[in-house]
Amino acid sequence: MWVVNIIFLLFLAPCLLFVLRFILYRTALIFVLRKWANWVDDRIHVHQYLKVAELNENGQDNQFYHKVFIYINSLPSLEDSNFTNLFSGKKSTDIILSLDDNQVIQDEFLGARVSWVNKVERLVNGGGCNRSFLLRIKKKDKRRILRPYLQHIHTVSDDIEQRRRELKLFINNKPSENPINGRWRSVPFTHPATLDTIAMDVDLKNKVKSDLENFIKSQNYYHKLGRAWKRNYLLYGPSGTGKSSFIGAMANYLNYDVYDIDLSRVSDLKLLLLQTTSKSLIVIEDVDRLINEKLTTTTTSVLLNFMDGIVNSCCGDEKIMVFTMNSKELIDPVMLRPGRIDVHIHFPLCDFNSFKCLANSYLGVKEHKLFPQVEEIFHSGATMSPAAIGELMMVNRSSPSRALKSVITALQSNGADAKIVGKGKRLSDNASSSPLPLPPQAEEIDGGNWKDSVPVAKEFRKLFLRLKSCKSPSLFDHDSEMIER
Numbered sequence: 001m002w003v004v005n006i007i008f009l010l011f012l013a014p015c016l017l018f019v020l021r022f023i024l025y026r027t028a029l030i031f032v033l034r035k036w037a038n039w040v041d042d043r044i045h046v047h048q049y050l051k052v053a054e055l056n057e058n059g060q061d062n063q064f065y066h067k068v069f070i071y072i073n074s075l076p077s078l079e080d081s082n083f084t085n086l087f088s089g090k091k092s093t094d095i096i097l098s099l100d101d102n103q104v105i106q107d108e109f110l111g112a113r114v115s116w117v118n119k120v121e122r123l124v125n126g127g128g129c130n131r132s133f134l135l136r137i138k139k140k141d142k143r144r145i146l147r148p149y150l151q152h153i154h155t156v157s158d159d160i161e162q163r164r165r166e167l168k169l170f171i172n173n174k175p176s177e178n179p180i181n182g183r184w185r186s187v188p189f190t191h192p193a194t195l196d197t198i199a200m201d202v203d204l205k206n207k208v209k210s211d212l213e214n215f216i217k218s219q220n221y222y223h224k225l226g227r228a229w230k231r232n233y234l235l236y237g238p239s240g241t242g243k244s245s246f247i248g249a250m251a252n253y254l255n256y257d258v259y260d261i262d263l264s265r266v267s268d269l270k271l272l273l274l275q276t277t278s279k280s281l282i283v284i285e286d287v288d289r290l291i292n293e294k295l296t297t298t299t300t301s302v303l304l305n306f307m308d309g310i311v312n313s314c315c316g317d318e319k320i321m322v323f324t325m326n327s328k329e330l331i332d333p334v335m336l337r338p339g340r341i342d343v344h345i346h347f348p349l350c351d352f353n354s355f356k357c358l359a360n361s362y363l364g365v366k367e368h369k370l371f372p373q374v375e376e377i378f379h380s381g382a383t384m385s386p387a388a389i390g391e392l393m394m395v396n397r398s399s400p401s402r403a404l405k406s407v408i409t410a411l412q413s414n415g416a417d418a419k420i421v422g423k424g425k426r427l428s429d430n431a432s433s434s435p436l437p438l439p440p441q442a443e444e445i446d447g448g449n450w451k452d453s454v455p456v457a458k459e460f461r462k463l464f465l466r467l468k469s470c471k472s473p474s475l476f477d478h479d480s481e482m483i484e485r
């Protein structure tokens with residue numbers, strides 16, 4: 001009989017626990033219980049209070065108050081506090097939560113529970129109020145967590161501010177304008193490109209994303225190595241393949257300002273670079289053309305010093321420099337050596353995968369009965385720049401079938417033109433002169449994914465070997481890489 005009782009109890013106990021849990025969570029009694037538990041916990045510990053006032057003793061703004069404000073209002077536990085204010089944000093759909101006056105909010109850090117009070121003391125005569133945040137921390141936890149916790153608040157609020165701030169595009173002034181307007185003038189940066197809207201190999205895109213993410217987290221690593229915290233990218237490929245759009249996408253992804261340097265307007269590049277701020281993308285476009293036409297030896301050497309991080313290290317770090325060019329062929333390999341260019345990204349003409357990505361963004365079409373025909377034409381060697389294909393799709397966007405047919409016609413006539421022109425021409429020669437760029441030479445026609453393309457893979461290997469031969473064994477192994485698609 002007792003065996004039956006035990007089995008019955010074993011069965012009953014989990015059922016009761018389940019029902020109890022259900023009631024607690026459904027009726028929000030769990031919050032009451034937690035409150036009691038915290039109350040008991042508070043009675044048996046000694047606490048210390050730290051006040052962060054809005055104004056310092058001279059009546060000036062206390063920057064740390066501002067940081068605490070941002071931090072507290074970003075805590076998930078804000079939703080559990082008794083009173084929370086709701087405000088609309090910058091965008092009409094944004095809703096911002098903010099802790100109400102004299103409300104308490106709980107936080108946890110390194111396993112310790114702390115709480116903040118948003119204290120507001122009304123002044124008796126003459127209105128106004130004193131605002132402060134009061135941190136309550138257990139004495140036993142103070143020594144262990146206080147410093148890292150305050151540092152954590154700094155880091156989190158800086159990060160939030162960085163994400164919220166309005167990006168700027170800086171353009172360098174003509175030397176004659178410098179004394180009046182300074183070296184840079186800025187406008188809001190509103191480029192709509194994102195990494196999602198750029199048609200490129202998915203693996204490559206993910207590689208670039210993780211490279212950027214690693215970079216922004218690596219301040220200590222760079223400083224430990226005694227290197228400037230900077231990373232240099234080279235984007236190369238024919239005209240209209242998305243290099244400039246990719247720069248916009250990088251800036252939006254990182255939330256960095258953009259400094260677009262027009263070298264034809266520069267009289268003192270070093271001073272110009274010294275006036276760039278950290279968390280910025282410094283862009284020099286069409287380097288191959290500039291090197292051949294305009295760059296003086298002084299400008300080139302300043303540029304190389306900047307790439308090496310010598311000038312850079314004097315003007316705040318966390319910078320990414322981006323160079324674009326149509327082809328690397330005419331560039332001195334010294335300029336492209338590891339450490340100067342850390343990441344090479346090839347932007348090829350369109351292949352079928354990029355075409356599908358464009359069809360999805362421009363026409364909202366994932367599959368279509370004309371796709372097999374398009375695929376066949378791509379496989380036969382015809383190609384165009386994503387810019388040209390995008391343009392055809394855009395003007396015919398009201399009818400996806402018409403848009404695809406016009407792309408097919410353009411690809412076919414482009415392919416025919418290519419046969420007449422022959423294989424000898426270089427990609428970059430064709431790209432800039434023709435509105436619908438001619439296909440690349442035969443061995444690059446399958447380009448797009450270097451893994452699938454023997455000639456591009458060969459080029460990759462060749463470049464890789466060249467870079468490897470310049471490497472010092474350990475350091476560059478980690479830091480320089482080639483990314484191609």
Ligand SMILES: Nc1ncnc2c1ncn2[C@@H]1O[C@H](COP(=O)(O)OP(=O)(O)OP(=O)(O)O)[C@@H](O)[C@H]1O
Binds near residue numbers: 244245390
């Ligand atoms: N890979 C791509 N994905 C999405 N859109 C693209 C892509 N390539 C080009 N485009 C579209 O084509 C237009 C021109 O692209 P972009 O200016 O970025 O090309 P580019 O490589 O910088 O050309 P250039 O070498 O002539 O400066 C942009 O409007 C962009 O939206």
Ligand SMILES: [Mg+2]
Binds near residue numbers: 285
């Ligand atoms: Mg461009």
